[in-house]
Structures are given as structure tokens and as C-alpha cells.
Amino acid sequence: MIRIEDVSITLGENEVLDGVSASIDEGRFVGLVGPNGAGKTTLLRATNGVLSPDSGRVVVDDDAIADLSSKAASRRVATVPQDTSLSFDFDVRNVVAMGRNPYRTRFGSEIGAKPAGSDGFGGERGTDVVERAMDRTEVSAFADRSITEVSGGERQRVLLARALAQDTPVLLLDEPTASLDINHQVRTFELVRELVADGKTVVAAIHDLNLAAHYCDELLLLADGSVLADGTPTEVLAEETLREAFDTRAVVSRHPVTGSTYVTALPERTAGTDGNGDREDDGSGRVHVIGGGGTVSRLLYLLSAAGHEVSVGVLNEGDSDLETARHLGLETVAEEPFAPIGPEARTAVERRIREADVTVLADVEIGTGNVANLDAAAEAESVVVVEERPFEDRNYAGSEAAVRYRSLRERGTVVSPDDLLSAVADAV
Template structure:
């Protein structure tokens, strides 16, 4: 659907794009990722014809976008810009209806009889398309409100509705979730995936690498105006490439719930007590695989267990060369494994209890953590939803929460650092 052929752009004295070439397959969702200043927005502007390259060209469905008239280009490519500032004072419905402008012979202020040049069929079609666009982006409740009276996040969704009303085969998004809360971030990307399934081709500049990895079919990683890597997220989001592009340490693993590629940024290795400490991790069932990568990469001395043979967390620990406490497959924790576990917890400066399910077979894990000097409790689900060991487990868990750090999965590393800082 889109071919980018050796595109170079200079703005002022800066070479913003330098010989960029790429292909965007029909009906795919491609994410543009890269550090600030890499050229993502400039490339989008070249793709929609707003910016003419100094050299090279962009073809959309076989035609050079720069050679098309404004209306012809607007019938092929719709854009949701990063800057949502609108200086005019129109109702939201009229703003969304502006997406129908490429299909009219002249601009009208609404979607009905004010557009005298359009026949009744076009007016009826436009009205239906506009209504559907507002419904899909959850902005119908703002239809009669002034565009100047909505929040930045609401305005971003309204501009997405306007782009959907434009009804083009290609949709370009520049940081489409930058002003949205987490709920509408997910809803926006779910909508984009739905549009792609319906046949639309989407290219989006995305700041959040994990959202890009989860939702995009392919990624195009830009760095200093050039393509550093392209392909499926698993091929692009690799640790060496991320360090080169972002000058940052990162751990790349699979998300334990979604299975998609997951990037965790790490601080640079530090010397001193906070990086020389010992950590014991209690997990199981895939609840700590990503965490083991993160802690190991951060420079901690990590042990893990008790884990049953065959557990995916155990496989990760062995891959990383970590010390483990192991029990037979499907067997409850025996006395020998429990003694080894208690020894690991005594030796650890910090013990981490993951969001693991607790039953009679691994209740000894929970009870052993009670003897830890410093505890970080990872909670993603309510304990009641994963407790199969009765009231005794509830009492132990509550005691750990009262004296430990209770954090969501993404905050574990900072909680560990806080725990070490509190000891020093």
C-alpha cells in the first residue's frame, strides 16, 4: 500500500530524514518507533503529502503522493496529528464532519443541506459515516459541545473520529495516545486493530514500545533520520538494537499475560550496596520470568524457588544461570526443599513474593516468606482470587502486606531499590 523510496528531508540546517526506504503492506499495522528527534513525525508528513522530500518519493497505492491533488491525496490518506490544537469554535459534530470534505465540491459548515453542492445521497452517506466515526471513538456524548470546551484527550479522540469519517484506505497516527488515560489508550489501539482487520492500512508513530509490540504487525525503528531496523516486533525490539537507538539499558522478554514482546528499561549499573545485595524470589506459573530478567540485568544476586520441575519460571531461572530451589513435578514442597528455601530467605537482603496462586502444595512458600527481613509483595490480582489454601494463607499474606512493600509488577525494581536504601 505504501512504498517509501530513498526519502531525504532537510529542515533548516538539519538532515531530518536521510535516505529512508521502507514498505508498508496492505492491511497491516506498522509502528514507527525511535528516540525523540529520530524523524518519525517528518516521515508521516512525507507520507501524507504535506511535506515534499528533497529527494526520493512516497507512493500510496501505486501513485506518488506528492503528484496527487490535495483532495485526491485526502481520499487515500487520513492523518491524526500529534498537535490537537484547534483555533476555530465549531461543534464537535461539525469538526468530525470535516473529514467528509474531500468528497464534496466545496466546504460546508455541516453534514446536511448546508452542503448544497452534494446530492441527498452524499449527504445521507456522510451523516451515517460521521455518526459511526463518533460512536467508534466514544465521542458521541460531545457531539453538540464546542471543540474548545473539551479536554486534550477528548480532542485527540475527536480528531481520530474526523480521520475515520474521511474513510481512506490509509490512516496515519502521530502519537495517537499521548494525551489519553490508560483506558482510552487500550480502547484506541483495540479500535485500530479492528480497523486493520477490516482492511485499513495503519502507520503510527508510537512512543510506548510495549504498546507498539503488542498491537503492531511490524515496526520501523528510526534513529537519526535513518532506518535502524524493521520487521516484526520480535526482530526489532532486541537489546543491542535498543541500546544503539536509545542509548539505554533494557531487558527484552515476553509478557507473562499477553505473550507479546516486553521491554523494561533499566538504570545504568551502579556500584555499592544497592547493586550487590541478594534477592530471593518466590514465584511460579510464569509469574516471575520477566522479573528474573530484570533483576539479573540490574546486577543483583538472585535466587528463586521453590519451583516444580517443568515450571516456566524455573526454565527462565536456569537460562539466566540463577540459583534455584526445586521440587519434583506436581509434588508439594517437601521438607528438604523447604529447608533450602528457608536458608535462601535468611541469606537474602530482600525477598520478593510474586502474584502467584497459593494452594496446599506451595503454602510453605508463603509461610517461609514470613521470616524474611525485608519483603516486596507483587500484587496484580486480589489475593482472594488466587488463594486456594484457606484462612491460614490469608492471615500470612496480610501480615506480609502490612510490613512489606506492596507494588504492581512494573514498580518492583524501584521497590527493591527503596528496600535496600532503607537498610543502608
């Protein structure tokens, strides 16, 4: 559907794009990602024909977009810009109806218009397209309000509705969720996925790598005006590639709920030496992690990448968390498959907890076989409790386990997984 062929664009004295090439198949959702200034918006403007490349070309459905008239290009490609400001005072319905302009003749009728009720590009069909676009973007409720009286997030959805009313095979989105709350971010991307399922080709500049990884079929990573990587989210969002593109440390793992690639940016460690040549404290410490059943694999990646000395256990052989810990080269305390925690393993884990600066208790299910982990955690000087589910939903060891957990929770710091690193840093 789209071929970007060796496109270079200079704006002023700045070469924004330098020999960019890519191919996008019909019915795919492709995310443009990369640092600010990488050229994402410029590439979108070249794709919709607003900018003509200094060299190279963009081909949409077998025609160079720059060779098409403005109206012909607008029947191929619709765009939702990042800037949602509008200087005119029309109501929302009329703004959405502007998406039908590429189909109108200079006399006001739509191309191919037929009598009302018949199947054509004009007549009732144009009106139906507008109403359907408003319904899908949930702006019908304020269709009669002035565009100047709606919020920034509502205006973003109105412009998306206008693009849908344009009824094009290609949809371009420039930071489509920048003005939206998390609820409408998810709704917007779910709607985009529906459009792609219906056959539309979508290219979106997205700053949130995790949203891009979850919703996009493919990613195109731009850096310094060139394509640094392209492919599936798993292929593109590799730790070394992200360091090269964004100049930052990041841990790439798999989200425990969605299963999609998940990126967590880490602060740079600032280890150095003091005046005596001794190594200064860089904020890292010894951390023991209690988990199991896949509840801590991502946390182990984060803690290890943040520079902490991490141990984990007691875990049964065959547990995915144990496999992750061994893959990372972490110190582990293990027990036989399906066996309860025995005296030797309990002694070993209690020693590691006493030696640790902080113990992390994950959102793990507790049964009679591993309830001894809660008793061992009582030896901890400092406890961080990672909680996503109420304990009663994962307690299979009875009321005594609930009492032990409540005690740990009351004297510890309770956090979500996203707040783990800051809580551990504070504890250390």
C-alpha cells in the first residue's frame, strides 16, 4: 500500500530525513517510534503529500503521492495531526463533515452523487459516513457544540472522526493519544485496531513505546533522520537498539498480563570514586526477592539492570521465575519440583534475607508449600510488598497466612510493579 523510496528532506539548514526507505503492506498497523527530532512527523507529511521530498518519493497504492492533485491525494490518505487547534467556529458535526471535501465538486455536490437512498459517493451516503464516524469516535453526544468549546481530548477525537469521514484506504496519525486520558488512549487504539481489521492501513507516530508494542503489527524506529530498525515490536525494541536510539538504559521484558513487549527506562548509574580512590555508593544494594509462578520475572530483570545484587527464592525447580533468575545469573534458593519448602532451603533463604538491604515480596499465590516464605520474610530489615491483587484472592494457606501477610504489609512499603525501583532505591 505504501512504499517510501530513499526519501531525503531538508528543512531550512537541517537535514530531517536522510535516505529513508520502508514498505508498508495493506491492512497493517505500523508505528513510527524514535526520539524527539528523529523525523517522524516529517515522514508523515511526506506520506500525505504535504511535503515534497528533496530526493526519493512516497508511493501510495501505486501512485507517487506528490504527483496527485490535492483532492486525489486526500482520497488516498487521511491525517490526524498532533496540533488540534482550529481557528474557525464551526460546530463539531460540520468539522467532521469537512472530511467529505475531497469528494465534493466546486458546485457542492459529491463526486458520483446519486439520489438520496441510493448507493453512491454522495447523497445520503456522505451523511451516513459522517454520522458513522462520529459514532465510532464517541463524539455524537456533543455534535452540535462549537469546536472551540470542547476540550483538547474531545477535539482530538473530533479530528479522528473527520479523518474517518474522509473514507481513505490509508490513515496517518501523529501522536494520536497525546491529549487523551488513559481511558480514551485505550479506546482510540482499540478503534484503530478495528479499522485495521477492516482493511485500513494505518501509520502512527507514537511516543509511548509500550502502547506501540501492544497495538502495532510492526514498528519503524527512526533516529537522526534514518531508519535504525524495522520489524515486529520484539525485533525492534531490543535493549541495545534502544540505547543507540534514545541514549538511555532500558530493560525489555514481556508484560505479565498482556504478553506484549514491555520497555522500562532506567536511570543511569553514577558510580565513581571518592578522594581516597574508593568506589562511591551508586545507590545499588542487596535485594532478596520472594515470588513464584512467573510473578517476578520482569521484576528480576529490572532490579538486575538497575545494578542491584539480587537473590531469589525459595522457588521450585521448573518455575519460570527460577529459569529467569538463572538466565540472569542471579543467586537462587531452590527446592524440588512441587515439594514444600524444607528446613535446608528455609535456612538458606533466611540467611539471604538477613544479608539483604531490602526484601521484595511479590504478588505471589501462597499455599501450604510456600507459606514458609512469609515466615522467612519476617526476618527482613526492610520489606517492599508488590501488590496487584488482594491477598485473599491468592491465599490458599488459611487465616494464619493472612495474619503473617498483613504484618508484612503494615510494616513494609506497598507498591505497584511500576513503582518497585523507586521503592527499593528508597529502602537501600
